[in-house]
Amino acid sequence: MMNKRTFLRLSAAVMGSRFVAPMMAWAGADKITNWAGNIEYSTDRLQSSASVEQVRDFVRKQSRLKVLGTRHCFNTIADSKDLFLSVKELNEAVTVDPAAHTVTVDAGVTYGKLSPILHEKGWALHNLASLPHISVAGACTTGTHGSGEKNGNLATAVAGLEFVTASGDMVRLSREKDGDTFQAAVVGLGALGVITKITLDVQPAFQMRQYVYENLPLRQMSDQFDAIEASAYSVSLFTDWQKQRINEVWLKSRMGSGQAWEARPEFFGARLATKNLHPIAELSAENCTEQMGVPGPWYERLPHFRMGFTPSAGKELQSEYFVPRPHAVEAILAVERMRDQVSPHLMISEIRTIAADNLLLSPCYKQDSVAIHFTWKQDWPAVRNVLPTIERELAPFKVRPHWGKLFTMSPKELRSVYGDRLQAFIKVARNLDPGGKFRNDFLDTNVFGA
Numbered sequence: 001m002m003n004k005r006t007f008l009r010l011s012a013a014v015m016g017s018r019f020v021a022p023m024m025a026w027a028g029a030d031k032i033t034n035w036a037g038n039i040e041y042s043t044d045r046l047q048s049s050a051s052v053e054q055v056r057d058f059v060r061k062q063s064r065l066k067v068l069g070t071r072h073c074f075n076t077i078a079d080s081k082d083l084f085l086s087v088k089e090l091n092e093a094v095t096v097d098p099a100a101h102t103v104t105v106d107a108g109v110t111y112g113k114l115s116p117i118l119h120e121k122g123w124a125l126h127n128l129a130s131l132p133h134i135s136v137a138g139a140c141t142t143g144t145h146g147s148g149e150k151n152g153n154l155a156t157a158v159a160g161l162e163f164v165t166a167s168g169d170m171v172r173l174s175r176e177k178d179g180d181t182f183q184a185a186v187v188g189l190g191a192l193g194v195i196t197k198i199t200l201d202v203q204p205a206f207q208m209r210q211y212v213y214e215n216l217p218l219r220q221m222s223d224q225f226d227a228i229e230a231s232a233y234s235v236s237l238f239t240d241w242q243k244q245r246i247n248e249v250w251l252k253s254r255m256g257s258g259q260a261w262e263a264r265p266e267f268f269g270a271r272l273a274t275k276n277l278h279p280i281a282e283l284s285a286e287n288c289t290e291q292m293g294v295p296g297p298w299y300e301r302l303p304h305f306r307m308g309f310t311p312s313a314g315k316e317l318q319s320e321y322f323v324p325r326p327h328a329v330e331a332i333l334a335v336e337r338m339r340d341q342v343s344p345h346l347m348i349s350e351i352r353t354i355a356a357d358n359l360l361l362s363p364c365y366k367q368d369s370v371a372i373h374f375t376w377k378q379d380w381p382a383v384r385n386v387l388p389t390i391e392r393e394l395a396p397f398k399v400r401p402h403w404g405k406l407f408t409m410s411p412k413e414l415r416s417v418y419g420d421r422l423q424a425f426i427k428v429a430r431n432l433d434p435g436g437k438f439r440n441d442f443l444d445t446n447v448f449g450a
């Protein structure tokens, strides 16, 4: 269960300062908060390391610490009572191996910084999350994903990992050589050490077009779900669960792949938008990636939000639940029936598909999945009340929460959905970090205590 003792000290001061002072907080002039401002971390002691040697030296000397990425998680997974280490200055190296189709990057780099460099060199990643502002290491370690029924989450692109363990030693793991340990380490929840370098699969750069349709009848969604999801490289359905409709359908289509299509005015009863839209239609689309079929590079179409702008709504909370793809429609309709409980607290929901993978703690382990996401108004007491209802309704589908978003499922429930994989992960973690240097309350409660 979410640790309620350390979680969410929703002081008015933090809530109020969110927009004016996040960087001040980051710089130590104020308490350090996560991106959304709903969490004030339990220490403001922050050390930054700009080289692997500095990281090793620092880790050796500390008894307990957490690495902080770009602070985009909504729960306490990144929190520390002791000390933070930031590797965001470790972000320069981008080394492409054209023969292996991989790129090796410093772990502090964000997708927003990496992607244009990669594109310039003629390469692309298979997918991106809704925003490019997040660090590669922080995203992969929580199983962050985009959409597309044939696309695994972002961590499935990881071909190799280099990290500093609790003893200050370097460990290098590769997908090819390190089998089970590698599969445990990639979605590592920040529990195994300080990731300093990541090797990712790349493919030749490609162009995309993005189209948005409005008002897809719910009935079409349920009758034609498979056809809708198969209709583009990446498909996102946005709904407020009102009026028996999907408010917006975002289709991201690859050009030159045989999958690109000319937009028809109608899509399963939805109408082609006549201007760029924000997922929350009332908000300005200024911070959104280009739509209306304008061709552009992969990294400017796969995310919904543009680098350099505030993604999403800003002042919000997020939760997300994964269920097996075969149960997608049943699960979506179960949430739709809860609309009167959900909608008062909701900004928007997004439904995405993710391909199965073999990463131990991935919510999509060996299971093509659908993810039902909730962007909530920033009212934790209200959201905390509604989450157990959603979790209960989705429980028959072996629901799994996003590791970096808000949930109230108990450790027992997590144990029941992750089964033996949780024990296998703990074994690897104990081996690399016997004294629990990289553990915190979230991990102790939800993983090690589970």
Ligand SMILES: Cc1cc2nc3c(=O)[nH]c(=O)nc-3n(C[C@H](O)[C@H](O)[C@H](O)COP(=O)(O)OP(=O)(O)OC[C@H]3O[C@@H](n4cnc5c(N)ncnc54)[C@H](O)[C@@H]3O)c2cc1C
Pocket: 035, 036, 066, 067, 068, 069, 070, 071, 072, 073, 074, 077, 078, 087, 107, 108, 129, 130, 131, 134, 135, 136, 137, 138, 139, 140, 141, 142, 143, 144, 145, 146, 189, 190, 191, 193, 194, 195, 196, 311, 312, 402, 404, 405
């Ligand atoms: C506006 C918004 C939109 C989002 N959209 C999506 C989306 O489309 N899809 C999705 O799946 N998620 C999404 N998320 C969630 C986000 O992708 C995850 O929270 C992700 O983990 C954020 O990465 P971070 O670097 O900010 O992590 P942080 O919150 O800083 O840290 C997360 C974890 O990573 C660990 N960590 C970070 N760096 C390292 C390192 N170098 N070595 C070891 N451990 C490390 C931390 O210790 C912690 O355990 C969104 C979040 C926001 C705020």
